[in-house]
Amino acid sequence: MHINAHGGGMLYDKGTYYWFGEHKIAGSEGNKAQVGVRCYSSKDLYNWTDEGVALAVDSVGSGSDIEKGCILERPKVIYNAQTKKYVMWFHLELKSEGYKAARSGVAVSNNITGPYKFVKSMRPNAGHWPMNVLPLHKSSNIPSQGKSYTGSGMPTHTDSLNILGRDFQGGQMARDMTLFVDDDDKAYHIYSSEENSTMHIAELSEDYLSHTGRYVRIFVNRYMEAPTIFKRNGKYYFIGSGCTGWKPNAARSAVAESIWGPWKELGNPCRGTNSELTFGGQSTYILKVQGMQDSYLFMADEWRPDNAIDGRYIWLPVTFENDNPLIYWKDDWKF
Secondary structure (H helix, E strand, O other): OOOOOEEEEEEEEEOOEEEEEOOOOOOOOHHHHEEEEEEEEEEEOOEEEEEEEEEEEEOOOOOOEOOOEEEEEEEEEEEEEOEEEEEEEEEEOOOOOOOOOOOOEEEOOOOOOOOOEEEEEEEEOOOOOOOOOEEEEEEEOOOOOOOOOOOOOOOHHHHHOHHHHHHOOOOOOOOOEEEEEOOOOOOOEEEEEOOOOEEEEEEEEEOOOOEEEEEEOOOOOOOEEEEEEEEEEOEEEEEEEEOOOOOOOOEEEEEEEOOOOOOOOOOOOOOEHHHHHHHOOOEEEEEEOOOOOOOOOEEEEEEEOOOOHHEEEEEEEEEEOEEEEEEEOOOOOOO
């Protein structure tokens, strides 16, 4: 069976793993959302059942934010124990606007496999400053006002341009993203912001449907995307990538004692053949494997922008040396 779940995330629920990802079609138009988010289920991570389309895009002409032809990427689903709802977040770009919108979309369902109902899209934390805001951000000096930049570079440092201040009223840009639920059931939205120059970690509301306004900037001006976060022995770990479009690059890793940081970069966690290009892939999720001590699974995508449906997946175990996460290339392996 061809699994069509790109840029995906995983949720373990009641003894079953559920894999959510972008449903792609053939050709370059497959990079746009023509179908929606698909779901697969498995008891053992080897054998998978197609659960169908969890979130369908709306029809052409509907005027919906998720109208067919929009860009809908990196869907992640988490469960809210208080509301008993399954909540999906994703990176959303409005139809025919390229990557200008830089929004986050939210959908919700009573059932893990869906159907999910689209709730809203927004730019996060409009009217809120991060907890580590600098005085210069609150100044009236905003050289970037009225300007936009490519997703892989700007003429100078993001703080010199005051991208944060530029987007204060309308909300911060949010592109590549993931979700993380901590041991206390608090959930966090982690996304590439400020023209992709800086990551934000933002706390979600109790129902997981919006932001509380508490957030921090991390990896300032480091141009990271494809974020993943997991927790091990009380420490928080990050694995992501640089910004080189669809082309692979060297993965990056970091560790922190608190979700809010400070985060210490650890370098490229990959080892072995083609490790300088993350084995030809890009990170999308780190899964804690249930029932196995200290077992984590690195999930990555091999992107094929000219024929989106042909994108493949890389799954490798995460090992630890001196508490640093490492990912060794293996031609084949098993749990």
